[in-house]
Amino acid sequence: MFNILNLCECVGNLHMHTPYSDGESWHQQIAQAALHAGLDFIVVTDHNVLVQGVEGFYGSEKSGYVLLLTGEEVHDQARQPQANHLLVYGTEEELAQCASDPQALINAVNAANGLCFLAHPNDSEIAWLGEYAIPWADWQVYGYTGLEIWNYMSSTKDLMPTPLATLRTAFRPEEGMVGPNPETLAAWDRLLAQGQRVVGIGNSDAHGTIYHLGPLKHEVFPYDFLFNCVNTHVLLTQPLAGQVERDKAAIYRAIRAGHAFIAYDLVGDARGFRFSAHGHSTATIMGGVIRLGSGITLQAIAPVRSHFKVIHNGKVVMEATDRENITYTAHTAGAYRIEVWREFKGKERAWILSNPIYVEDGNYRVSTL
Numbered sequence: 001m002f003n004i005l006n007l008c009e010c011v012g013n014l015h016m017h018t019p020y021s022d023g024e025s026w027h028q029q030i031a032q033a034a035l036h037a038g039l040d041f042i043v044v045t046d047h048n049v050l051v052q053g054v055e056g057f058y059g060s061e062k063s064g065y066v067l068l069l070t071g072e073e074v075h076d077q078a079r080q081p082q083a084n085h086l087l088v089y090g091t092e093e094e095l096a097q098c099a100s101d102p103q104a105l106i107n108a109v110n111a112a113n114g115l116c117f118l119a120h121p122n123d124s125e126i127a128w129l130g131e132y133a134i135p136w137a138d139w140q141v142y143g144y145t146g147l148e149i150w151n152y153m154s155s156t157k158d159l160m161p162t163p164l165a166t167l168r169t170a171f172r173p174e175e176g177m178v179g180p181n182p183e184t185l186a187a188w189d190r191l192l193a194q195g196q197r198v199v200g201i202g203n204s205d206a207h208g209t210i211y212h213l214g215p216l217k218h219e220v221f222p223y224d225f226l227f228n229c230v231n232t233h234v235l236l237t238q239p240l241a242g243q244v245e246r247d248k249a250a251i252y253r254a255i256r257a258g259h260a261f262i263a264y265d266l267v268g269d270a271r272g273f274r275f276s277a278h279g280h281s282t283a284t285i286m287g288g289v290i291r292l293g294s295g296i297t298l299q300a301i302a303p304v305r306s307h308f309k310v311i312h313n314g315k316v317v318m319e320a321t322d323r324e325n326i327t328y329t330a331h332t333a334g335a336y337r338i339e340v341w342r343e344f345k346g347k348e349r350a351w352i353l354s355n356p357i358y359v360e361d362g363n364y365r366v367s368t369l
């Protein structure tokens, strides 16, 4: 069993690009940006290329170190309209050749002991700019690890319906950003309610793209800005050891198990958030499974007083404002997850989204990993 009080939290970002695909900065520079933002690990995911030979700890004794890993974002480049971007981690082999059939690709990831996530599942278009949407289209697929619940770059597209709104968002994305796409949350809740184990992660999708407007040059959403926005906080049983293969395995194991939460760290440093479930002589943390028995006590704690929501199979079953922690007794099986909302720049924003705890009984069972 976990010692719930002794988990090691490690903050990372699992979606970004270099010039190997359509990003601006190379691994070394991205690692610097990640260090600057205080991240513990990053996973670089270029389009349809698994870049090898660059994984490792970057930094110095003075600056500290960040673990840089590589995965890839695979999609079928021939498909029209474009859709189905799949984030792939931990496979050690190139899988872009499987892109034309999303299910075959997911099967290949699983055969290679990898993890995969449906990227920006409900991406929108920016009609006036001619930027098309790249959502997930083939929802009948199965066997994927989870969903990219919050992709910050994809969420900014929702804030760009007009030229003026686009300009505002390009310079101040945080003004309009409220939370992840509600359709993605609804899709997640539907899958969870069906007993599907679906891990949620949150990422930047940083590209560091520079736009030129006559003599003006503006880097829209630099890497270090985005690494201070939506991240995935992973809970490990031991701190990172400074050994690439071992730490990589520990991070991916924890993510696969859903021992992680999504945080919009610009709103406030979310380190310290915890969500656990306690039954008669048994306990688990987010991502875990627990038997309902005569009732389960859910506990959540946030670093500062904020607005908590307990969500059961997609329905808010409890809300509490101005609280540092909450408890809720669950008498019904299903998936329970926590959202923490907090005021930032005059508006309440989604701050923390936990992974679910699955409370099982005779009727509600979750699929095995």
Ligand SMILES: [Zn+2]
Pocket (backbone or CB within 6 Å): 073, 085, 119, 120, 134
């Ligand atoms: Zn993508």
Ligand SMILES: [Zn+2]
Pocket (backbone or CB within 6 Å): 015, 016, 017, 073, 205
């Ligand atoms: Zn991407």
